[in-house]
Amino acid sequence: MVNDLNWAIGGEAGDGIDSTGKIFARALSRAGRHVFTSKDFASRIRGGYTAYKVRTAVERVESVVDRLDILIALTERTIDENLDELQEGSVIIYDGEQTTMADVEVPDGMIGLEVPLNSLAEEAGGAIMRNVVALGAASEVADFPVEYLDEALVKRFGEKGEAIIANNREAARLGRDYVREETDCSHEFALETTDEDYVLLNGDEAIGMAAIAAGCRFYAGYPITPATDVMEYLTGRIEAFGGAVVQAEDELSAINMALGAARAGARAMTATSGPGIDLMNETFGLVATSETPLVIANVMRSGPSTGMPTKQEQGDLNAMLYGGHGEIPRFVLAPTTIGECFDRTVEAFNLAEKYQIPVYLTADLALAVTEQTYSPERFDMEGVEIDRGKVVEGDEVGEWLDEKGRFKAHAATEDGVSPRALPGTPDAAHMTTGLEHDELGRRTEEEDVRVEQVQKRQRKVDTARDREAFDYREFGDSDAETLVISWGSNEGAMREALGMLDDRGIDVRFLSVPYIYPRPDLTDEVEAAEDVIVVECNATGQFADLIEHDTLSRVQRVTKYTGVRFKADELADEIEGAIAGERAPQEVKR
Amino acid sequence: MSSDTHFTDFKSDKQPTWCPGCGDFGTMNGMMKALAETGNDPDNTFVVAGIGCSGKIGTYMHSYALHGVHGRALPVGTGVKLANPDLEVMVAGGDGDGYSIGVGHFIHAVRRNIDITYVVMDNRIYGLTKGQASPTSRQGFETSTSPDGTVEPPVNPQALALAAGGTFIAQSFSSDSQRHTELVKQAIEHDGFGFVNVYSPCVTFNDVDTYDYFRDAIVNLDETDHDPTNYQSARDKIMDPSTEHIGILYQNEESVPFSDREGIDANMADIPDGAPERADRLVREFY
Numbered sequence: 001m002v003n004d005l006n007w008a009i010g011g012e013a014g015d016g017i018d019s020t021g022k023i024f025a026r027a028l029s030r031a032g033r034h035v036f037t038s039k040d041f042a043s044r045i046r047g048g049y050t051a052y053k054v055r056t057a058v059e060r061v062e063s064v065v066d067r068l069d070i071l072i073a074l075t076e077r078t079i080d081e082n083l084d085e086l087q088e089g090s091v092i093i094y095d096g097e098q099t100t101m102a103d104v105e106v107p108d109g110m111i112g113l114e115v116p117l118n119s120l121a122e123e124a125g126g127a128i129m130r131n132v133v134a135l136g137a138a139s140e141v142a143d144f145p146v147e148y149l150d151e152a153l154v155k156r157f158g159e160k161g162e163a164i165i166a167n168n169r170e171a172a173r174l175g176r177d178y179v180r181e182e183t184d185c186s187h188e189f190a191l192e193t194t195d196e197d198y199v200l201l202n203g204d205e206a207i208g209m210a211a212i213a214a215g216c217r218f219y220a221g222y223p224i225t226p227a228t229d230v231m232e233y234l235t236g237r238i239e240a241f242g243g244a245v246v247q248a249e250d251e252l253s254a255i256n257m258a259l260g261a262a263r264a265g266a267r268a269m270t271a272t273s274g275p276g277i278d279l280m281n282e283t284f285g286l287v288a289t290s291e292t293p294l295v296i297a298n299v300m301r302s303g304p305s306t307g308m309p310t311k312q313e314q315g316d317l318n319a320m321l322y323g324g325h326g327e328i329p330r331f332v333l334a335p336t337t338i339g340e341c342f343d344r345t346v347e348a349f350n351l352a353e354k355y356q357i358p359v360y361l362t363a364d365l366a367l368a369v370t371e372q373t374y375s376p377e378r379f380d381m382e383g384v385e386i387d388r389g390k391v392v393e394g395d396e397v398g399e400w401l402d403e404k405g406r407f408k409a410h411a412a413t414e415d416g417v418s419p420r421a422l423p424g425t426p427d428a429a430h431m432t433t434g435l436e437h438d439e440l441g442r443r444t445e446e447e448d449v450r451v452e453q454v455q456k457r458q459r460k461v462d463t464a465r466d467r468e469a470f471d472y473r474e475f476g477d478s479d480a481e482t483l484v485i486s487w488g489s490n491e492g493a494m495r496e497a498l499g500m501l502d503d504r505g506i507d508v509r510f511l512s513v514p515y516i517y518p519r520p521d522l523t524d525e526v527e528a529a530e531d532v533i534v535v536e537c538n539a540t541g542q543f544a545d546l547i548e549h550d551t552l553s554r555v556q557r558v559t560k561y562t563g564v565r566f567k568a569d570e571l572a573d574e575i576e577g578a579i580a581g582e583r584a585p586q587e588v589k590r
Numbered sequence: 591m592s593s594d595t596h597f598t599d600f601k602s603d604k605q606p607t608w609c610p611g612c613g614d615f616g617t618m619n620g621m622m623k624a625l626a627e628t629g630n631d632p633d634n635t636f637v638v639a640g641i642g643c644s645g646k647i648g649t650y651m652h653s654y655a656l657h658g659v660h661g662r663a664l665p666v667g668t669g670v671k672l673a674n675p676d677l678e679v680m681v682a683g684g685d686g687d688g689y690s691i692g693v694g695h696f697i698h699a700v701r702r703n704i705d706i707t708y709v710v711m712d713n714r715i716y717g718l719t720k721g722q723a724s725p726t727s728r729q730g731f732e733t734s735t736s737p738d739g740t741v742e743p744p745v746n747p748q749a750l751a752l753a754a755g756g757t758f759i760a761q762s763f764s765s766d767s768q769r770h771t772e773l774v775k776q777a778i779e780h781d782g783f784g785f786v787n788v789y790s791p792c793v794t795f796n797d798v799d800t801y802d803y804f805r806d807a808i809v810n811l812d813e814t815d816h817d818p819t820n821y822q823s824a825r826d827k828i829m830d831p832s833t834e835h836i837g838i839l840y841q842n843e844e845s846v847p848f849s850d851r852e853g854i855d856a857n858m859a860d861i862p863d864g865a866p867e868r869a870d871r872l873v874r875e876f877y
Contacts, residue, residue, distance in 0.1 A: 199876035215861035260669025265859025384865035423654040431655035
């Protein structure tokens with residue numbers, strides 16, 4: 001019996017694909033099963049092709065694989081789009097009564113399961129419930145008790161009243177009964193349930209939740225895929241904690257509003273994606289040189305320009321590290337799992353205030369918009385620590401006044417971090433500016449002061465390196481000759497690939513790096529290895545460049561820029577090929 | 591706030607580098623007096639300045655202040671005010687800052703009706719870059735970048751503000767110190783976005799919109815039958831840009847600022863040492 005199931009529902013945008021998939025994912029989660037989801041979606045409101053995919057197992061799952069066991073196809077194109085993943089024995093559920101689906105040809109070896117979704121939905125109370133009928137049918141195929149859908153249906157339709165919920169429950173049961181009674185679908189799935197208690201969330205939601213936990217009270221943003229979920233999460237929640245969300249007129253305004261709130265003393269953030277980062281670069285330098293603590297979440301999508309807005313890429317690393325004219329330090333954190341989005345977000349707010357510096361918190365699309373199950377204890381609110389850095393008030397202000405009683409907001413201290421007086425603090429009124437400034441925050445072009453301030457700002461990085469643990473996480477065989485390094489969401493697929501490589505007799509040491517700047521020095525690790533392979537979702541290998549720069553060695557690059565995240569089995573093949581020296585420049589699979 | 595604040599408390603020890611006779615001196619003095627006379631002091635005041643001659647005001651005044659990037663002063667002021675409603679927020683800029691590069695933010699700040707004061711030092715010229723046409727320059731104005739005269743008609747800032755739902759729209763003149771101070775005071779006291787455009791002549795690069803020109807041309811609305819709460823009358827005055835009015839053009843006494851509509855009243859700088867109480871429920875939402 002197969003207990004590790006890959007399931008999908010696909011159709012056109014506007015067909016309710018996303019919410020249907022989420023109902024199933026949540027039902028599995030409530031049944032004590034682990035879930036990992038992914039989405040194929042397009043930047044359009046209606047039409048096209050969109051799919052929501054669920055991988056579920058009793059054990060933790062960390063990635064997607066190249067296999068689909070059950071597919072609910074609302075359109076013929078859904079089948080075509082998934083031919084690579086469908087295989088012998090895969091079950092395709094479709095409504096043969098629909099004229100658009102009447103001529104569907106089920107590929108050889110696969111099981112076509114015709115279910116009159118529309119008719120059954122009408123029987124339950126309305127054609128709008130056809131997706132729920134399909135959920136019931138798919139649950140029966142997977143031998144998953146349809147009762148687990150009930151709670152998820154309440155969560156989805158709770159606001160619409162008892163009658164709607166009852167109709168949907170009925171629709172699910174009609175789908176189940178149809179498969180049970182009217183078809184002879186023999187299958188080998190049996191989804192075991194457990195007593196485990198899981199929550200299901202995506203990276204954007206983890207970032208939003210962590211922001212509230214970390215004391216963020218002000219968010220300004222402009223809607224942009226795939227970062228909008230952060231804003232939507234905070235809206236309606238942050239207010240209960242005394243905060244506010246402002247939808248700005250553009251990204252230029254969003255970052256300036258967040259900057260203003262941060263200067264007023266609030267923990268503030270904005271979130272955006274590539275095109276928004278370009279606009280925010282204008283003010284980024286001001287944030288950095290005025291030494292204002294600010295968290296900027298960049299949920300990366302495929303670029304350049306408008307690029308592929310709903311597709312995966314890790315192409316903004318250089319833009320975050322080097323964006324903006326002139327030279328100014330900034331921190332760049334890149335969580336590698338949905339769970340870690342929580343930890344690094346809390347850390348980003350602390351780092352921003354401790355070092356009075358802008359912090360880029362970057363998640364790639366694959367991390368941001370896909371859901372994964374976790375134990376609720378994973379998100380430990382008791383463990384959240386807040387460090388506001390060198391905020392001064394009362395008598396402390398006196399220590400930082402010059403001989404004329406003026407507050408030195410940019411005092412050139414030994415550790416590079418200046419005292420911070422929040423507006424309203426008596427006797428500490430001061431200005432700051434995007435012009436080069438002296439310790440008082442007032443314009444200067446004096447050479448000595450310029451050099452002092454540049455060095456002072458740079459010194460904050462050295463201080464942070466001393467005080468913080470910017471470390472990597474290690475997996476696999478620590479003595480292996482092959483070293484794989486990656487950043488961002490590739491960690492999950494790579495961890496699964498380790499197991500596959502192990503089965504092939506290939507030992508690999510794997511380092512997953514969540515800190516881009518400052519980052520751990522990997523010189524020793526690289527020198528100890530025979531083959532060094534850097535895995536990332538971009539064309540040129542931007543992180544590989546950094547590793548080469550740091551370690552003065554050459555590395556191999558496994559890159560992918562098709563717009564689709566790495567799958568575990570694909571990555572295992574790529575690593576094996578790279579070790580054998582067979583890896584050609586990337587071929588795009590069709 | 592202390593009641594014994596004198597306007598000179600808002601003066602920094604930095605001497606302005608504005609040209610002798612620049613309108614910005616009078617504009618700034620009026621702002622400082624208005625702040626002092628409305629019971630503010632430097633420790634509870636936040637000044638946001640844009641780029642240009644006007645942008646230097648953050649340096650010459652003493653308060654909490656940010657001198658930002660070109661055209662984005664209003665969003666900064668918005669963030670400051672929403673994060674800490676106890677602060678008196680004064681945003682200052684020029685005609686290029688507010689009506690050219692920042693005109694998008696201007697319209698949206700007006701529309702949001704944030705409870706801040708916006709003073710625009712309008713000299714109808716780019717001064718700091720040494721004399722190019724600005725968005726309020728008269729059509730046909732000859733400058734280094736428009737040797738044959740500008741082609742575009744000037745923007746009408748008050749009309750933009752009115753169309754965007756402005757709730758306090760005023761015009762003052764930097765050398766009419768008393769009236770200017772009074773208008774800025776009323777803008778500060780207004781519940782919502784207090785917008786004051788100030789004729790603030792550039793004595794170096796603008797030989798058309800001079801002190802003499804304004805003294806001759808100005809019509810004081812106080813000496814007319816204009817009622818600023820009368821929208822029709824306001825619209826008629828505003829849509830007559832050939833007349834240089836000073837005074838309150840429009841005031842909506844029903845104005846409800848953004849923060850009141852959104853229920854924002856706490857100082858967001860005050861946060862607990864750990865995750866806030868009830869944060870656990872955020873995790874449970876994901877069941």
